[in-house]
Amino acid sequence: MKNSYVKLGGVLFIIAAIAAGILAWLNDSTKDLIAKNDAMASMDPQVLEAVMPGSVMFNEYEDPALVKSIKSENEKFVNLLTAVDASDNELGYVVRTWSTVAGYDGDMELFIGFSPEGKVTGVSVITSSETEGLGSRTTEPEFTSQFAGKDASAEIVDFEAVSGATKSSNSFLSAVNNAINIYNQYLK
Amino acid sequence: MNKLDIFKNGFINENPILVQQVGMCATLAITTSLVNGIGMGVAVTAVLTGSNIVISALRKFIPDEVRIPAFVIIIAAFTTIIDLVMHAYTFELYQALGVFIPLIVVNCIILARAEAFASKNGVLDSTIDGLGMGAGYLLAMILLSSIREILGNGTILGFRILPEAYEPMMMSVQPPGAFILLGLLIGLVNCLSKKKKAKKA
Numbered sequence: 001m002k003n004s005y006v007k008l009g010g011v012l013f014i015i016a017a018i019a020a021g022i023l024a025w026l027n028d029s030t031k032d033l034i035a036k037n038d039a040m041a042s043m044d045p046q047v048l049e050a051v052m053p054g055s056v057m058f059n060e061y062e063d064p065a066l067v068k069s070i071k072s073e074n075e076k077f078v079n080l081l082t083a084v085d086a087s088d089n090e091l092g093y094v095v096r097t098w099s100t101v102a103g104y105d106g107d108m109e110l111f112i113g114f115s116p117e118g119k120v121t122g123v124s125v126i127t128s129s130e131t132e133g134l135g136s137r138t139t140e141p142e143f144t145s146q147f148a149g150k151d152a153s154a155e156i157v158d159f160e161a162v163s164g165a166t167k168s169s170n171s172f173l174s175a176v177n178n179a180i181n182i183y184n185q186y187l188k
Numbered sequence: 189m190n191k192l193d194i195f196k197n198g199f200i201n202e203n204p205i206l207v208q209q210v211g212m213c214a215t216l217a218i219t220t221s222l223v224n225g226i227g228m229g230v231a232v233t234a235v236l237t238g239s240n241i242v243i244s245a246l247r248k249f250i251p252d253e254v255r256i257p258a259f260v261i262i263i264a265a266f267t268t269i270i271d272l273v274m275h276a277y278t279f280e281l282y283q284a285l286g287v288f289i290p291l292i293v294v295n296c297i298i299l300a301r302a303e304a305f306a307s308k309n310g311v312l313d314s315t316i317d318g319l320g321m322g323a324g325y326l327l328a329m330i331l332l333s334s335i336r337e338i339l340g341n342g343t344i345l346g347f348r349i350l351p352e353a354y355e356p357m358m359m360s361v362q363p364p365g366a367f368i369l370l371g372l373l374i375g376l377v378n379c380l381s382k383k384k385k386a387k388k389a
Binding site: 007008011012015016019022023026027030033034037040041 | 269279
């Protein structure tokens with residue numbers, strides 16, 4: 001009796017292990033494409049307009065080596081992009097980064113746009129798991145629009161936090177400042 | 189049963205949607221345009237055929253007591269494969285079909301074929317059964333989604349075929365339209381198959 005249970009479990013285990021192996025391999029070989037697709041899909045026109053007014057697409061930065069070296073030195077940094085308008089003119093840089101200070105429930109991921117004149121053009125939240133209705137207000141334009149036009153030569157200190165959601169607001173700000181530091185260190 | 193009969197059985201005689209009427213949830217939900225219908229039909233056919241092949245090949249290895257969990261693992265693996273492949277290579281379609289791709293795993297037709305056919309028959313027969321049932325599913329999806337797209341949008345595969353003056357029948361691409369049109373389609377199929385039987389008799 002006991003033996004048969006072992007056998008039944010064993011067969012299921014083998015099947016599950018093989019299935020898991022195949023899926024792990026497939027997941028590994030499709031994950032780059034999937035990440036790219038999801039990134040494209042997250043490019044909804046509202047996000048583009050909020051981060052870099054007039055842009056239609058964010059392209060990969062022309063020098064992958066620089067992106068790689070930023071990644072190795074700054075663990076919260078995700079990607080560096082170039083915002084372009086409909087006739088493919090470059091409008092500025094966009095930094096994609098996680099916050100360096102955790103919010104109420106983990107880090108937030110943001111796009112931060114920079115104009116060639118060294119100003120923040122806009123900010124938009126990509127990923128956030130802040131409390132619905134409270135911390136989540138840091139993802140809304142009423143809050144995020146205050147960063148547009150700010151000088152990017154040094155970290156931002158003055159800003160209007162969402163009342164009752166200081167922790168989320170600070171997390172948001174830390175991502176913006178991480179982007180500003182990256183901008184000043186590598187792109188100026 | 190010879191091979192052609194197995195195929196015809198799934199394609200027409202026991203058509204999963206028009207005759208067996210299983211797996212209706214996704215059918216009703218995503219047949220708003222022909223592209224979606226074809227995409228879903230192909231995805232289901234791939235999972236169905238794949239799981240039929242593996243299950244029939246392993247039918248002597250899998251003990252009877254644990255066959256259902258074993259089938260579920262195999263079906264879930266194939267569904268995940270389709271999910272990942274579509275997410276990577278046919279992204280627009282993937283977005284249009286949304287949650288109904290992962291839900292293929294609970295589509296009754298797949299477990300039903302595993303249990304009723306693949307676990308009792310050889311690999312070749314099971315492959316043909318999977319393709320036949322899949323083709324039947326695809327056929328029903330194509331019929332229903334074409335009708336809905338033409339009536340509800342005046343287009344087919346995005347090309348306008350009815351004149352601009354045609355006032356689209358919005359209801360046909362909305363949920364109630366799905367029920368009504370599928371009902372009419374099934375009625376039509378029943379009517380035709382009865383006539384055919386009467387002739388034979």
